[in-house]
Amino acid sequence: MFFRSHRVDYFISSFTKFIAGSLFIVGCLLLLTAFKYSTSSHEKLTRSGESQRSFGNFTDTHLSTNIKNGLQSIRTVETKNSKSPNIGTIKTWYKEYFPDNHFGKKVSIILGLFRKKVALHGRSLINPHNFKYIHNVPNACIGRNIELIAGIPTQTWGQYGSVPANNAVVLFFLGSKEDEALQEKINFEALKYGDIVQEHFIDSYRNLSLKTVAIMKWVSIYCADSTFVLKADDDMYINIPRLVMRLREQLKRGPVFILGAVHYNTEPFRDQKNKWFVTFDEYPANMFPNYMSGTAYAMTSTAAIRLYVESLYVRNLFLEDVYLTGIVADKAAVPRVKEADFTWGKFDPEGCNFKNKISGHKNSPEEIRKIHRELFDPNLRCH
Ligand SMILES: *[C@@H]1O[C@H](CO)[C@@H](O)[C@H](O)[C@H]1NC(C)=O
Ligand SMILES: *[C@@H]1O[C@H](CO)[C@@H](O)[C@H](O)[C@H]1NC(C)=O
Numbered sequence: 001m002f003f004r005s006h007r008v009d010y011f012i013s014s015f016t017k018f019i020a021g022s023l024f025i026v027g028c029l030l031l032l033t034a035f036k037y038s039t040s041s042h043e044k045l046t047r048s049g050e051s052q053r054s055f056g057n058f059t060d061t062h063l064s065t066n067i068k069n070g071l072q073s074i075r076t077v078e079t080k081n082s083k084s085p086n087i088g089t090i091k092t093w094y095k096e097y098f099p100d101n102h103f104g105k106k107v108s109i110i111l112g113l114f115r116k117k118v119a120l121h122g123r124s125l126i127n128p129h130n131f132k133y134i135h136n137v138p139n140a141c142i143g144r145n146i147e148l149i150a151g152i153p154t155q156t157w158g159q160y161g162s163v164p165a166n167n168a169v170v171l172f173f174l175g176s177k178e179d180e181a182l183q184e185k186i187n188f189e190a191l192k193y194g195d196i197v198q199e200h201f202i203d204s205y206r207n208l209s210l211k212t213v214a215i216m217k218w219v220s221i222y223c224a225d226s227t228f229v230l231k232a233d234d235d236m237y238i239n240i241p242r243l244v245m246r247l248r249e250q251l252k253r254g255p256v257f258i259l260g261a262v263h264y265n266t267e268p269f270r271d272q273k274n275k276w277f278v279t280f281d282e283y284p285a286n287m288f289p290n291y292m293s294g295t296a297y298a299m300t301s302t303a304a305i306r307l308y309v310e311s312l313y314v315r316n317l318f319l320e321d322v323y324l325t326g327i328v329a330d331k332a333a334v335p336r337v338k339e340a341d342f343t344w345g346k347f348d349p350e351g352c353n354f355k356n357k358i359s360g361h362k363n364s365p366e367e368i369r370k371i372h373r374e375l376f377d378p379n380l381r382c383h
Pocket of ligand 2: 205206
């Protein structure tokens, strides 16, 4: 008994300490793991949007998953009633996953707001955007692994004639023309090159936003699995490889963004003589939200789908860049990211001037071809 006393007591007490210590360490590890899991990723299944669209005779339930962009989305298209089989309801769920960094956290906060917003029922469709297609290219992405869709709103047709890469699709977007001779030419061009999407709304300056929304809609329906979308004016030269490089870099920080030149704290023009004159009735506030220069901006397809769905509920403004990348992007909680390589200056049309830029403005089709030829010339030498 005596014998036991110290040694055993000592043993027991150190054993208890050991157990307690181990438990403490295990507890700490568990806590750390739990903490790590709670902060290292955000994964939620959310219904992001619902909209009515016309699908022609397409009555099937369509499921598509998208596991690019660090994100998984599940889309279902359901027909509402058999009497009008061409009206379907599209429901989109997103399973979001993005790494924990500063940007990711910020995105998760805005995504939270977005979820609350889209969860609201009873919002009325004010821009159904249900124009008929005069020309369409519904199979452009089928069976292909498309990284970039370049949508070029245009007044005319056949501007570029140069395909940048085989994992990119370039499409020209037009409204309808009242000029029959012009429409004939467009029909001819559409058949010959298969790169024209023409919708049945009057193609006018005041309807410019409809063309941009047409691009977002086209991506949402026909190419939702592409990674990126570019919208560029038809007088812009775009250095596609550099653009894609920047987009891939940004994608590492989160799956939802618009990239381009950002206009901060801009006031609407209230002078009637101005080309961009906006009445108080059209825009009843004194400051525009931050928006991207409409000359060229790019985004993930995920952002494009969100912008499309949101645009159905947001009153139109003819300034397409303010509308889509400002007002609608605010409501859809899509962050705008500034990229200094997007410029809208006019540079001499030389390949070297575009080596470190993504975009340049006011170039004629001949200049665009010259820049492109020089930039992709393997013998190009720049100082
Ligand atoms: C739908 O199918 C019917 C019968 O097959 C056809 O007559 C009609 O033109 C089709 N409508 C559309 C929008 O494709
Ligand atoms: C397009 O613009 C014209 C005039 O600028 C206007 O009359 C027309 O209603 C607009 N909308 C559509 C959907 O065509």
